Amino acid sequence: MTKTMSPRLRRQENISGYLFLLPSLVFFLGFVIYPMAMCIWTSFTDANMNSNTADRFIGFANYVELWQDPVFLKALVNTIIIVVVSVPVVCIFSLWVASAIYRMKEGPLSFFRVVFYLPVVTGSVAVTVVWKWMYNNYYGIFNYLLKGAGVIDKNINWLGDPKYALACIIIILLTTSVGQPIVLYVSALSNVDQSLVEAAEVDGATNTQVFWRIKWPQIMPTTLYILIITTINSFQCFALIQLLTSGGPNYATETVMYYIYYTAFKLYRFGYGNAMGVILAIFIAALSAVQFRLAKED
Amino acid sequence: MKKILALLLALVMIFALAACGQQAAPAASSGTTEITLWTYPIGNWGDEATVKALTDAFTAETGIAVKVEYLTYADGDDKVNTAITAKQAPDLIMEGPERLVANWGANGYMVDISDMFDATDKAEINQSALAACFTADGKAYEYPVVMTSHCMAINYPAFVEAGADQYIDKDTHTWTTEQFFKAVQALYDKYGDTVGALYCSGQGGDQGTRALVNNLYGGTFTKADHSGYTWDDPLNIKALKALYDQDGIAFDPSINGGEEIANFYNGVFKMAFCWNIAQQLNPNSAGTGAGLTANGDEIVFMAFPSQDGVAKLQGGIWGFGIFDNGDAAKIEAAKTFIKYMCDSAHTVDAVRASNFFAARSAAEGTDLSGIWADNEIMNEYTKLMPMLGDYYQVTTNWAAARTAWWNVLQKVGASDGSEAAISAAVAEFCGQANG
Numbered sequence: 001m002t003k004t005m006s007p008r009l010r011r012q013e014n015i016s017g018y019l020f021l022l023p024s025l026v027f028f029l030g031f032v033i034y035p036m037a038m039c040i041w042t043s044f045t046d047a048n049m050n051s052n053t054a055d056r057f058i059g060f061a062n063y064v065e066l067w068q069d070p071v072f073l074k075a076l077v078n079t080i081i082i083v084v085v086s087v088p089v090v091c092i093f094s095l096w097v098a099s100a101i102y103r104m105k106e107g108p109l110s111f112f113r114v115v116f117y118l119p120v121v122t123g124s125v126a127v128t129v130v131w132k133w134m135y136n137n138y139y140g141i142f143n144y145l146l147k148g149a150g151v152i153d154k155n156i157n158w159l160g161d162p163k164y165a166l167a168c169i170i171i172i173l174l175t176t177s178v179g180q181p182i183v184l185y186v187s188a189l190s191n192v193d194q195s196l197v198e199a200a201e202v203d204g205a206t207n208t209q210v211f212w213r214i215k216w217p218q219i220m221p222t223t224l225y226i227l228i229i230t231t232i233n234s235f236q237c238f239a240l241i242q243l244l245t246s247g248g249p250n251y252a253t254e255t256v257m258y259y260i261y262y263t264a265f266k267l268y269r270f271g272y273g274n275a276m277g278v279i280l281a282i283f284i285a286a287l288s289a290v291q292f293r294l295a296k297e298d
Numbered sequence: 299m300k301k302i303l304a305l306l307l308a309l310v311m312i313f314a315l316a317a318c319g320q321q322a323a324p325a326a327s328s329g330t331t332e333i334t335l336w337t338y339p340i341g342n343w344g345d346e347a348t349v350k351a352l353t354d355a356f357t358a359e360t361g362i363a364v365k366v367e368y369l370t371y372a373d374g375d376d377k378v379n380t381a382i383t384a385k386q387a388p389d390l391i392m393e394g395p396e397r398l399v400a401n402w403g404a405n406g407y408m409v410d411i412s413d414m415f416d417a418t419d420k421a422e423i424n425q426s427a428l429a430a431c432f433t434a435d436g437k438a439y440e441y442p443v444v445m446t447s448h449c450m451a452i453n454y455p456a457f458v459e460a461g462a463d464q465y466i467d468k469d470t471h472t473w474t475t476e477q478f479f480k481a482v483q484a485l486y487d488k489y490g491d492t493v494g495a496l497y498c499s500g501q502g503g504d505q506g507t508r509a510l511v512n513n514l515y516g517g518t519f520t521k522a523d524h525s526g527y528t529w530d531d532p533l534n535i536k537a538l539k540a541l542y543d544q545d546g547i548a549f550d551p552s553i554n555g556g557e558e559i560a561n562f563y564n565g566v567f568k569m570a571f572c573w574n575i576a577q578q579l580n581p582n583s584a585g586t587g588a589g590l591t592a593n594g595d596e597i598v599f600m601a602f603p604s605q606d607g608v609a610k611l612q613g614g615i616w617g618f619g620i621f622d623n624g625d626a627a628k629i630e631a632a633k634t635f636i637k638y639m640c641d642s643a644h645t646v647d648a649v650r651a652s653n654f655f656a657a658r659s660a661a662e663g664t665d666l667s668g669i670w671a672d673n674e675i676m677n678e679y680t681k682l683m684p685m686l687g688d689y690y691q692v693t694t695n696w697a698a699a700r701t702a703w704w705n706v707l708q709k710v711g712a713s714d715g716s717e718a719a720i721s722a723a724v725a726e727f728c729g730q731a732n733g
Contacts, residue, residue: 050405138561157551157552159499159551160499160553249499265376266697268697
């Protein structure tokens with residue numbers, strides 16, 4: 001078809017194609033690429049809010065300071081704990097739920113999908129307010145139930161005690177993170193070639209063998225997608241921290257994202273905050289690359 | 299034809315995008331000057347109907363149109379900073395000196411309005427408020443309009459029931475440090491639970507915990523010249539230790555000032571450290587009426603306890619500042635607005651809208667001392683106003699210091715309560731605050 005086009009006509013087609021592309025491209029360059037470039041550039045400066053002084057290029061000073069900043073290191077450790085705990089739990093739990101419900105009839109299946117997806121579509125502020133009430137030190141339902149059951153004799157300050165605070169955050173994160181993976185896994189499992197499953201069963205394969213040899217390879221692309229999305233979301237955990245603990249107590253729930261926000265928008269150290277952003281992006285990119293590699297090998 | 303339509307569509311989309319980046323028209327089309335005012339929720343200065351009445355009256359008298367945007371404390375700072383970065387800052391902003399003077403003013407974004415203060419103004423304006431609006435080098439970035447003093451509150455029936463009412467002077471709203479601790483002990487003995495909490499999940503309401511600690515034994519928070527922080531004052535360490543050791547007082551990193559107030563209204567706490575006239579006038583969410591808890595218990599506002607019973611209260615000062623957007627006509631219009639609201643016959647309305655007290659005794663011949671003569675609660679609250687202490691929120695590095703303060707409370711609360719541990723925590727965070 002293209003071969004029959006005259007060069008003039010082809011050029012016109014190309015031009016109109018690029019013109020259609022242009023608005024999106026302008027938007028992408030202006031709102032994604034330019035801020036990214038600015039972020040990297042300012043991470044090498046002492047950029048701040050002060051209009052009386054020009055931003056100075058300071059080389060890697062921000063990056064050097066990062067690794068000597070105990071709050072950043074604590075935030076990094078907390079973020080890694082959140083990722084290491086939440087990513088496998090989200091994947092395994094959602095695969096388990098999806099495996100249990102995907103063969104159900106449409107009614108019950110929809111019911112479970114709605115139940116697990118509801119926290120995803122509910123506003124994070126509303127979800128957080130409810131959880132904060134449940135964790136409340138003085139009249140929270142957890143303390144009420146545990147005291148009623150005789151498990152504890154004194155109220156626990158769930159969000160105010162460094163021993164429990166991070167775990168409490170992770171629990172909320174899990175409830176708001178499993179909805180989408182469950183829906184994706186249900187879809188992926190429904191699309192597994194049933195003839196292969198039936199053939200394996202006829203050949204005497206156990207349920208475990210059917211899962212690992214037939215289903216798992218076919219849902220691997222979905223798993224990879226879920227792993228990466230959950231990893232990124234976990235690394236970027238911010239709203240929960242902002243609304244529940246402000247990183248406390250004693251930095252027990254400080255995450256890199258929250259510390260970036262605090263440094264840039266409370267202390268106005270844009271350069272230092274952007275250096276943290278660059279480090280976080282490198283971490284996410286590296287981990288995603290590893291996940292891709294492992295998934296490919298698998 | 300299709301190609302032409304496609305080209306037109308693409309161009310329309312590009313122009314639509316370009317239009318997003320255009321600046322708003324600098325003036326109203328009729329030729330009148332239009333200025334923008336961003337206001338934080340300072341009493342009814344956060345209420346659209348109230349502010350519209352004020353600005354409409356201003357426009358009718360001066361011909362200057364005012365476009366108002368209402369900020370919240372949750373995200374107001376972020377909005378303003380974003381606007382500053384995008385060179386879209388408002389012409390006028392209403393807030394306190396810690397933002398207008400110590401932050402945006404110090405960073406070079408505000409217009410020096412020291413020429414607006416003549417000798418009469420300087421004599422009429424409360425001296426603490428006046429000092430807070432000026433920098434050390436004599437520049438003024440805020441014109442004060444209203445002020446109040448922050449205090450604490452007690453659940454009076456609970457005090458009576460526990461026999462703790464003997465420790466307060468209900469008439470003067472004062473008590474000593476010794477009486478405070480005896481009252482807390484009596485309440486704890488009666489109810490066996492948390493009487494009051496040093497909330498420290500964030501900076502919300504932090505003036506209350508600072509004032510409590512400073513007043514107990516006469517410690518200070520900053521140097522007198524506002525050049526540094528003095529939390530490591532042994533008197534503050536003594537206060538923190540006494541609070542840590544006291545039954546019924548909790549260091550609670552799971553709540554902030556707002557949540558402490560909610561717990562107090564709901565009867566969970568018997569005293570609140572985050573209080574001022576706005577809370578005292580609030581009919582509360584249960585609608586039981588001003589000065590009452592959700593159960594209808596009487597709330598008595600109290601000065602913070604001190605050794606001699608005379609507290610140095612934290613002030614709240616609010617006024618207007620002008621962002622330097624490089625437009626002389628708008629700056630002049632903004633000054634006209636400030637003069638109208640802060641120093642004219644109309645100042646009474648501006649003050650009443652805030653539910654706070656006038657920052658000056660008179661405005662262009664109008665006596666402001668009797669503004670609240672018709673309000674019993676406001677009248678009673680004026681007893682606290684002479685206790686207004688130093689407005690130190692303009693001290694260098696204030697943003698970092700605020701964060702360090704609630705972090706130090708968290709650390710003290712999680713410590714073993716020994717003097718050494720408290721001293722170490724205070725020294726660590728005081729060092730951070732001092733940069």
